[in-house]
Amino acid sequence: MGTEVLADTLxxxxxxxxxxxxxxxxxxxxxxxxxxxxxxxxxxxEYGKDLPEGLRALFAxxxxxxxxxxxxxxxxxxxLTAPLLLLVFSIGAGSGGIAGEEERGTLxxxxxxxxxxxxxxxxxxxxxxxLVAMLSLVLLATVALGSLVVDLEIGFDRLLAATGxxxxxxxxxxxxxxxxGGLGPGRARATAVAAALATAAWIFxxxxxxxxxxxxxxFLSPYYQALGENPLREGxxxxxxxxxxxxxxxxxxxxxxxxxxxxxxx
Amino acid sequence: MSHPAIATDGLTKFYGPTRGLEGLDLRVEWxxxxxxxxxxxxxxTTTIRLLLDLIRPTRGSAAIAGHDTRSDxxxxxxxxxxxxxxxxxxxxxxxxxxxxxxxxxxxxxxARAISDLAERLGLDMSRRIGxxxxxxxxxxxxxxxxxxxxxxxxxxxxxxxxxxxRQQTVxxxxxxxxxxxxxxxxxxxxxxxxxxxxxxxGIVNDGRLIAVETMAKLxxxxxxxxxVRLTRExxxxxxxxxxxxxxxxxxxxxxxxxxxxxxMDAVVKALAELPVQTLxxxxxxxxxxxxSYYGSADGH
Numbered sequence: 001m002g003t004e005v006l007a008d009t010l011x012x013x014x015x016x017x018x019x020x021x022x023x024x025x026x027x028x029x030x031x032x033x034x035x036x037x038x039x040x041x042x043x044x045x046e047y048g049k050d051l052p053e054g055l056r057a058l059f060a061x062x063x064x065x066x067x068x069x070x071x072x073x074x075x076x077x078x079x080l081t082a083p084l085l086l087l088v089f090s091i092g093a094g095s096g097g098i099a100g101e102e103e104r105g106t107l108x109x110x111x112x113x114x115x116x117x118x119x120x121x122x123x124x125x126x127x128x129x130x131l132v133a134m135l136s137l138v139l140l141a142t143v144a145l146g147s148l149v150v151d152l153e154i155g156f157d158r159l160l161a162a163t164g165x166x167x168x169x170x171x172x173x174x175x176x177x178x179x180x181g182g183l184g185p186g187r188a189r190a191t192a193v194a195a196a197l198a199t200a201a202w203i204f205x206x207x208x209x210x211x212x213x214x215x216x217x218x219f220l221s222p223y224y225q226a227l228g229e230n231p232l233r234e235g236x237x238x239x240x241x242x243x244x245x246x247x248x249x250x251x252x253x254x255x256x257x258x259x260x261x262x263x264x265x266x
Numbered sequence: 267m268s269h270p271a272i273a274t275d276g277l278t279k280f281y282g283p284t285r286g287l288e289g290l291d292l293r294v295e296w297x298x299x300x301x302x303x304x305x306x307x308x309x310x311t312t313t314i315r316l317l318l319d320l321i322r323p324t325r326g327s328a329a330i331a332g333h334d335t336r337s338d339x340x341x342x343x344x345x346x347x348x349x350x351x352x353x354x355x356x357x358x359x360x361x362x363x364x365x366x367x368x369x370x371x372x373x374x375x376x377a378r379a380i381s382d383l384a385e386r387l388g389l390d391m392s393r394r395i396g397x398x399x400x401x402x403x404x405x406x407x408x409x410x411x412x413x414x415x416x417x418x419x420x421x422x423x424x425x426x427x428x429x430x431x432r433q434q435t436v437x438x439x440x441x442x443x444x445x446x447x448x449x450x451x452x453x454x455x456x457x458x459x460x461x462x463x464x465x466x467x468g469i470v471n472d473g474r475l476i477a478v479e480t481m482a483k484l485x486x487x488x489x490x491x492x493x494v495r496l497t498r499e500x501x502x503x504x505x506x507x508x509x510x511x512x513x514x515x516x517x518x519x520x521x522x523x524x525x526x527x528x529x530m531d532a533v534v535k536a537l538a539e540l541p542v543q544t545l546x547x548x549x550x551x552x553x554x555x556x557x558s559y560y561g562s563a564d565g566h
Contacts, residue, residue: 105354
């Protein structure tokens, strides 16, 4: 297998990655920088506790004390903002991998070259993984450095665990978009399916925290596997990571098998 | 080489219920320029994309140099050069970067090969593809198809968007490759675009191959509309209808319109006696040629 498609995709996404980096550093940096102003603010802690359980589950990572270091980072960054950013970025890369190239008409000439379709898909997957990893490192570095600056006490291993979870979650849904593109043409469809299922996974996990009947089913949500057990407090959810990694590889296999079997639209 | 350059057996493609191509049996030999002629939507592009394994046949099979499109697709694409009919290139790249990318996908191509082709076609390698005219984009596609000196070239309407001078350059390139023993499969919806390059022509319409003819035979069937403008009104123009190959003579004042089948020689000699001001002849009408084949096929 060559590496030209991988190298070319990374070249192509350089500028986009730069803008995403700037946006993420700004948003996450500002969020971390606000921590000193609410540190130890008991009214905010009370406010968090007074939130309806469902809202707290969805928008604050289920945190009771959002003025504590882990509670603040989880509720303000890792439960929603960071996954949302990484998911949008990753689903964009995933839907662009096959469906986007096909829609632009560039896949036709590309696949007329001596390049196996599955090798093409694998290289686009590796590119997606690289890009998500790079943006995740930006997230990790921004939070870690920001926490140092504002004296927010959090273990680096915990940040690593939470960031890794966000990265895996993003990669999983990015590869879902890649797989939908592998099965049939249409960038909008690939994006919509992945975005809808990612949203459903997030809502399902939030509901699972509040609705007793669903509590036993939370494991079905990829969001739960990544972030449901609060890696900022509990560390790496190894089972969840393993499940997401296997699921991601499975989706890549679907993408490759789908593209191998079908007609390329002109 | 024992295998023909291109061979198809009962090659058939349906898009759902719609027929793209049905029962194509074709042999194209080495060193041959084969014209594939038909109106838009006739099945030319379907055939070409089947040959490159971009779409899969409903029935039948095809092979290039003995490499089956389905079981040996990678090797097939290695020795084939392809110019799509609807060429789409990465808009944000420069011409040079784009061609370099294509070369890398082939495991590298001599830089000389790319620059020589670009020079002959007058292609600026430093400009962004998104800023190029249609003709210049087409040149990028031509370079991409030719740069690795493929054994078989499959070109879908290669002269689209090119000015006449560059069209000639492309036709020269095609001829040179054929002389070097390469095979060129050349599709077009206009007879003029293939008549100087191709030795044999396959005519396809509505998903079916109607005929395979030598270029010389096909030209005999070619029908041209001719308009003659005379300097003054002249009696007895109706007699032009008696000239070999001429029909549908219509006289209106100083203007004579007529249809000529095959060679123009007899008409031109007959016109020599008349006070001709201008003589206009359109490119052969492909529809007329199709009709003549349908006619013979149906036994009329």
